[in-house]
Amino acid sequence: MFESAELGHSTDKDTYRQAVPALRAELLDAQLDLLELRQFAVVVLVNGVDKAGKGETVNLLNEWMDPRHIQTWAFDAPSAEESERPYMWRFWRALPPRGKIAVMFGNWYTQPIFERVDRTSKKAELDKRLDDIRRFESMLAQEGVLLIKFWFHLPRDAQKARLKALEKDPRTRWRVTERDWRYYNLYERYREVAGHVLRTTSTAAAPWLIVDGSDANYRALFVGRTLLSALRRRLDAASQHWTPRLSVAPLPPRVDGLNVLDALVRQDMRRKDYDDQLERLQGRLALLSRSPAFRTRALVLVFEGMDAAGKGGAIRRVVGALDARQYRVIPVAAPTDEESAQPYLWRFWRHLPRRGKVVVFDRSWYGRVLVERVEGFCSEADWMRAYAEINDFEDELASAGAVVVKFWLAISKDEQLARFKERESEPHKHFKITEEDWRNRDKWDEYSRAVCDMVDRTSTEYAPWTLVEADDKHFARIKVLRTICERLEAALG
């Protein structure tokens, strides 16, 4: 892995001086094209051994290009806000919008590597994490992000010499810490872990680029030229309207016409039973959400359903049992301009709850495989890969301690018609019905097919779907509340 980086590359002063002006100009040009085209974002990861010139090189890139459009991130230990959410949350927050470049030191690779070097994590844990990272990076690539991963390498002797030299000069002594010497002593182990990580995460979409850090001129030219050529190639492709694409096998048609939605049977509930159970279940939820055990967990509720399926009414009964200080309802509408300049899931990441909190999504990331699929707002390749991406996303939520409960409120076509008509005739409810509702209704069968595919592909052990018979509103609300209580009780133990 590091063989060719240990050959002792170097570039003499004259060559360097001659090469830099043109490289600077071309990098700046490419950056401006990127900004103007606004079709994709660039993420540059900077990893590697200490004192191999990571900081110096990034400072140089900022000098050569326009620093107003480069965001540099240095992630230290997670803050309290960060550590109460899934591991990837803070990296999602830092993703650049289309047209911009982000440089990330101390990115998603840093912690897994150090934990393994320090033996605070097991081999299997590292491998699980690397698998998550591979999927995440593949998602980024498919969302069009250009991902460039640099690994700065130094042979052991060179690192020692660098540390000694810095220590000797009073002006740079502050740069050498105890931590540096500690990891220098662990060099061999670090090299081994890094080798494993680099091998398993060098993919076609995002290969690692190993930089020999021994010589300042060489490494600067190497990084600058690599960045330039990656940018240029991607810009050329983008200007020909190329976007990353998957070859997708289409979903097979249903052979026997069986369908999870058609299999549901209307369920009714008497008013008196409803009132009794509502009070009991709300009380149960109130206690659960206020219990000490919940303070280390979080609750993510997802409500999906055809128009007029009763999502709003069900949500009101759920939050009625909670403390208003504890929950947040996110009505999912069209993305804002900041949101649409980011990968699809970004706008949901920003709303994730801290520990002890509840977030209710009134419609959700499932829009990708429902309305966006049916209306053709994204390509087949986009919504096909969304199933796996969504499963990964919910897996991260669950792994970080969140209980994820998802409801499909299922109504019949007749019941929807009755509710639409009621809405049109009552002035108080009139605002709830629009032309679009009628248009969506025309695509009832296509939506139904999308729902069945969604349930098949995203009902997981850690985040199963609950189909709710919703022609009777009372029955639906009770089933929703009971499901939440049961899932919470199972999780809180």
Next chain:
Amino acid sequence: MFESAELGHSTDKDTYRQAVPALRAELLDAQLDLLELRQFAVVVLVNGVDKAGKGETVNLLNEWMDPRHIQTWAFDAPSAEESERPYMWRFWRALPPRGKIAVMFGNWYTQPIFERVDRTSKKAELDKRLDDIRRFESMLAQEGVLLIKFWFHLPRDAQKARLKALEKDPRTRWRVTERDWRYYNLYERYREVAGHVLRTTSTAAAPWLIVDGSDANYRALFVGRTLLSALRRRLDAASQHWTPRLSVAPLPPRVDGLNVLDALVRQDMRRKDYDDQLERLQGRLALLSRSPAFRTRALVLVFEGMDAAGKGGAIRRVVGALDARQYRVIPVAAPTDEESAQPYLWRFWRHLPRRGKVVVFDRSWYGRVLVERVEGFCSEADWMRAYAEINDFEDELASAGAVVVKFWLAISKDEQLARFKERESEPHKHFKITEEDWRNRDKWDEYSRAVCDMVDRTSTEYAPWTLVEADDKHFARIKVLRTICERLEAALG
């Protein structure tokens, strides 16, 4: 202050039951109108003594209205991210966009009150804070935010009875903490401090509303109806295109034609001097920004100037001395849609640096009194009040430890023409010149007048303007770097 809240108000069950359905419907209606009109935001503050029913009442409001469009915030002790920024930062983050309602428990009043009750702050400190709050709330009101401030009150006996009753019931015992009893014992002092706070912050734009918290039905109706009438009144006004307005005395004309910009004299610098000084000053800045003393401070740099004044070049020389992990450059462009749904200063608050960090604003909040004034993008009342708002804003930055350094890069009209022509003729710089630059140039005199007013009104002791003679780029960059070094040295001691 609390006399009428201690009369022992109550509402019997029947009256309450009869009143609620209509109130709910009207509140929901008002909320929908607010959402549809999208002309102003609503902020409801909830303060008052413990156990006076704050939480219960807010839960009820969420039940009565559509919780998807109410954001409820409960601020505890500040997180690390929050405590490293000015006091108001976390409240700015929580401001709702136009069309939405935010309910804030534990808002900007909480900490000043408790600190004074606990005697950890002096009277003068409290009064300074209250003055800041008054200005902040007046700014909100003038930005169109509807601010409703509820104070929940309980007489001492009633509070004691409430605490005892809660403790007796095993289901509610958890709600009574040691802290509750501690503040119960400090009741008289708390009452006195609260009385002072309420008196001095009850303004015409945002008066306090005192709620007798003894009876649950009474307080619910009181809060619901008060909220409804405030919403309704403001909605009616908004639908008649009313916006809050100041009567503004126009700025006096300059009697003698003297002008700070015209008083500047061209300064030149030889290439050799420039190279020498650049290296020295960048080294000085590098050491300062990496010094231990800087870790408890922050640096906010503001660059303003006519088109082609050399802002970009100066910024590159400054950040060239910094570590890329430490700074962020914010190029200020047109606001995004999330930003334009918020009060004017919101989009700058979101970029404020933590301790030990640097943020460079390439154009800034001064756009309000420059381009927005000259181009008529806001009313005279808006930009007139901006001077005081900006001064308050920078005062908060400085009080939180930030060093605020502001540059106006001044070029002559001839020099601008020469630079425009150079840009047009060089293909590499061609992208830097647009039609708009020429249009702005036509308004040279109006811009100059706005700049002079800006300098007069916003050059403060804690954040003075530095006018930079910028016809010679070398001289300008050196003056910028030297000023930053001197300001930092003075601040770091």
